[in-house]
Amino acid sequence: MLIRHASDLTENDVTPKSAFVNRRQIIQAAGGIALAGAVPGVFAESQSVPSWLNQTVDQTVFRSVTTDEGITDRADATSYNNFYEFGTGKGDPARHSGDFNPYPWEITVDGECTKPGTFDLAPLISGASASEERIYRLRCVEAWSMVIPWIGVELGKLLQQFEPTSDARYVAFETIERPDEMRGQRSRFSFIDYPYVEGLRMDEAMHPLAFMAIGMYGEPLPNQNGAPIRLLLPWKYGFKSIKSVSRISFVREMPPTTWNLSAANEYGFYANVNPEVDHPRWSQASERRIGANGDVDRIETRMFNGYDEVAPLYAGMDLRKFF
Ligand SMILES: Nc1nc2c(c(=O)[nH]1)N[C@H]1C(S)=C(S)[C@@H](COP(=O)(O)O)O[C@H]1N2
Ligand SMILES: [Mo]
Numbered sequence: 001m002l003i004r005h006a007s008d009l010t011e012n013d014v015t016p017k018s019a020f021v022n023r024r025q026i027i028q029a030a031g032g033i034a035l036a037g038a039v040p041g042v043f044a045e046s047q048s049v050p051s052w053l054n055q056t057v058d059q060t061v062f063r064s065v066t067t068d069e070g071i072t073d074r075a076d077a078t079s080y081n082n083f084y085e086f087g088t089g090k091g092d093p094a095r096h097s098g099d100f101n102p103y104p105w106e107i108t109v110d111g112e113c114t115k116p117g118t119f120d121l122a123p124l125i126s127g128a129s130a131s132e133e134r135i136y137r138l139r140c141v142e143a144w145s146m147v148i149p150w151i152g153v154e155l156g157k158l159l160q161q162f163e164p165t166s167d168a169r170y171v172a173f174e175t176i177e178r179p180d181e182m183r184g185q186r187s188r189f190s191f192i193d194y195p196y197v198e199g200l201r202m203d204e205a206m207h208p209l210a211f212m213a214i215g216m217y218g219e220p221l222p223n224q225n226g227a228p229i230r231l232l233l234p235w236k237y238g239f240k241s242i243k244s245v246s247r248i249s250f251v252r253e254m255p256p257t258t259w260n261l262s263a264a265n266e267y268g269f270y271a272n273v274n275p276e277v278d279h280p281r282w283s284q285a286s287e288r289r290i291g292a293n294g295d296v297d298r299i300e301t302r303m304f305n306g307y308d309e310v311a312p313l314y315a316g317m318d319l320r321k322f323f
Helices: 023-029 051-058 092-096 121-128 155-160 258-262 308-314
Strands: 106-111 117-120 132-139 144-154 170-175 197-201 211-216 230-232 245-251 286-290 296-300
Touching: 051 121, 051 211, 106 121, 117 121, 121 144, 121 155, 121 211, 132 230, 144 155, 155 211, 197 258
Parallel strands: 106 245, 144 286
Antiparallel strands: 106 117, 132 144, 144 211, 170 197, 170 245, 211 230, 286 296
16 A cells, blocks of 8 residues: 555655755756756646745654665656646646736635635645655556655545535536636637546545645655645546646535536546446556656556545445446
């Protein structure tokens, strides 16, 4: 199991942050923001990261980058993206997200909970827990995958702050709508409707693997990866991991989800990674792993993307029917 909390770590596990390409330090060393924009896809993110976020990221206990699976290069994870709000091409999010300014950021929380409201991101993060690093596999429904070191807090700990009631059977998420800054939201030829919406059953949301990231590779999240905060559900196809979340709603009924709305026969609500249930138009038995040093391997896809600990959530369910 990949999760390790700060308290489980020994000295040997802690990797100095310098093991990652530290964008901020590189930029500072180069004398300000001269480098910004010079390397497309790597430095496209906003330059105005607030100090609380830099501090939170700096205070994260970093676990070893040594894992049995090579970590995908930061350059790949920040230049080969799906974020349709910025265009449908894999390079579009890095290329076209430079004008998106995610700071300051508020999240509106509503529905079946005792503490609804609109909140600044900073207290929501500090109120959840100390930030931790999680190295997770990300398996896109298109059959490519990466291994990415994220920084953030457990979704369940974030959600508990709002005291969901027993009527909260599902939790719904919404991506911000900013057509001025998100060219995909202005497109008349979009495959999907905006805002992008996603949802989970409450017990899925409370599973300790469910994570909200505010950073990756030792830095705040770049815009193309869902700044300033995005969901990560490593046992589900990547489209469940909604980016740039601005609304969280506790609801009684199963909420609509963007890709299910667009093609219900191809994308289910659950979207658990399952090598035995093919997409109608392609096999899900294997995947293209975009790994370290730009290496691309064909590897077998594992049930729940290898995160077997979530299996009890789906005990007794026909996973061909509830795909
Ligand atoms: N709002 C929003 N969230 C989104 C998407 C999107 O288009 N819009 N794409 C999803 C898909 S299909 C994947 S595979 C992952 C990709 O995350 P990454 O670009 O950080 O690797 O984000 C998901 N979250
Ligand atoms: Mo995806």
